[in-house]
Amino acid sequence: MLSHLRFELGGFFRWHWPHFLLAAPGALLCTILHEGAHALAVTLQGGRVTKFVWLPSLERWGYIEYQFPSQDHFSSFAIAVAPYCLWLLLMLMAGVLSLKTNPHLPWASSTIFIWMFAVPLGDIANAALPYLFGSQNDFTDAFGYATSLEWALIVLFGIASVVFGMIVQERLYRERALSVIGYALMAMAGLALIVALHIAKVYLI
Numbered sequence: 506m507l508s509h510l511r512f513e514l515g516g517f518f519r520w521h522w523p524h525f526l527l528a529a530p531g532a533l534l535c536t537i538l539h540e541g542a543h544a545l546a547v548t549l550q551g552g553r554v555t556k557f558v559w560l561p562s563l564e565r566w567g568y569i570e571y572q573f574p575s576q577d578h579f580s581s582f583a584i585a586v587a588p589y590c591l592w593l594l595l596m597l598m599a600g601v602l603s604l605k606t607n608p609h610l611p612w613a614s615s616t617i618f619i620w621m622f623a624v625p626l627g628d629i630a631n632a633a634l635p636y637l638f639g640s641q642n643d644f645t646d647a648f649g650y651a652t653s654l655e656w657a658l659i660v661l662f663g664i665a666s667v668v669f670g671m672i673v674q675e676r677l678y679r680e681r682a683l684s685v686i687g688y689a690l691m692a693m694a695g696l697a698l699i700v701a702l703h704i705a706k707v708y709l710i
Contacts, residue, residue, distance in 0.1 A: 510686065510687060510690070513683065513684060513687045514683075514687055514690065514691070516681075517683060517687070517691070520611070520615065520681065521615055521619065523612075524615065524616075524619045524620075531620065531624065532561070533559065533560075533561075535624060535628060536559045536560075536561060536566050536567040537559045537567075538588070538591065539566070539567065539588040539591075539628060540557060540558070540559055540567045540568065540569050540588075542587040542588040542590070542591045543569050543584055543585075543587055543588060544557060544569050544571070545587065546580075546583050546584040546587035547569070547571040547573075547579075547584055550573070550577075550579040550580065550583070550584075551573065551574070551577055551579070552571045552572060552573040552577075552579060553571060553572050553573075554569055554570070554571045555570045555571060555572055556568075556569060556570035557569050563706060566631075571584075581646060581647075582646075582647050584646075585643045585644075585646040585647035586643070586647050588628070588643070589628075589629055589632070589643070591625075592625030592626070592628055592629055593625075593629075595621045595622070595625045596621065596622050596625050596626060596666070596669075598621060599617050599618065599621035599622040599673055599677075600622075600669065600672075600673050602617050602621070602677075603617070603672075603673045603676035603677045604676065608679050609677060611681070614677040614678055614681075615677075615678075617677055618673065618674050618677050618678070622670055622673055622674075623670070623695070626666055626670065627695060627699065629666075630663070630695075630696065630699050631699055631702075632644050633659050633662075633663075634696075634699060634700065634703070635703055636651055636655075636659075637651050637655070637656060637659060639651075640703075667689075667692050670688075670692070671685065671688050674688065
């Protein structure tokens with residue numbers, strides 16, 4: 506069984522090596538899209554973006570600063586959740602694209618799964634996990650500090666997303682799809698990476 510898993514996961518990594526090469530520029534693009542969604546929510550409400558930072562630092566991946574006329578009312582909630590609405594939309598689009606009867610080309614399947622599902626979910630998790638443990642970020646701005654309700658909802662969302670992702674990758678990859686165990690190991694590795702990054706961030710700052 507262990508040898509089969511090594512073969513399966515090794516094949517998955519070899520098949521996806523172009524995406525690993527794109528990790529750094531892809532992370533920058535995701536930051537631009539993330540902050541761009543915040544900025545769009547500001548602009549649509551009549552505000553003005555005064556600063557747009559997309560290069561990551563130890564403190565933050567990126568951020569925007571904005572102003573509204575003093576008499577204007579605006580939704581800070583909408584500004585805070587805008588990027589996550591974008592990510593959810595991309596994840597749903599990945600699900601829709603996986604419904605295609607004829608299989609996608611291998612490069613298209615991997616691109617859809619990695620960049621329209623896995624990476625958006627990773628950015629959501631990158632905010633949700635620190636939020637649950639007391640960090641201040643977009644989720645705090647939108648929902649306040651985490652209570653047992655937020656814990657339950659985020660855990661349920663995480664479980665549902667992992668199950669949905671399993672279905673999406675099975676439909677996209679067909680005969681190359683990961684087994685349940687292989688997929689679970691990949692999901693746990695992704696979660697561990699996010700936790701490790703935040704632990705490293707705490708010690709480096």
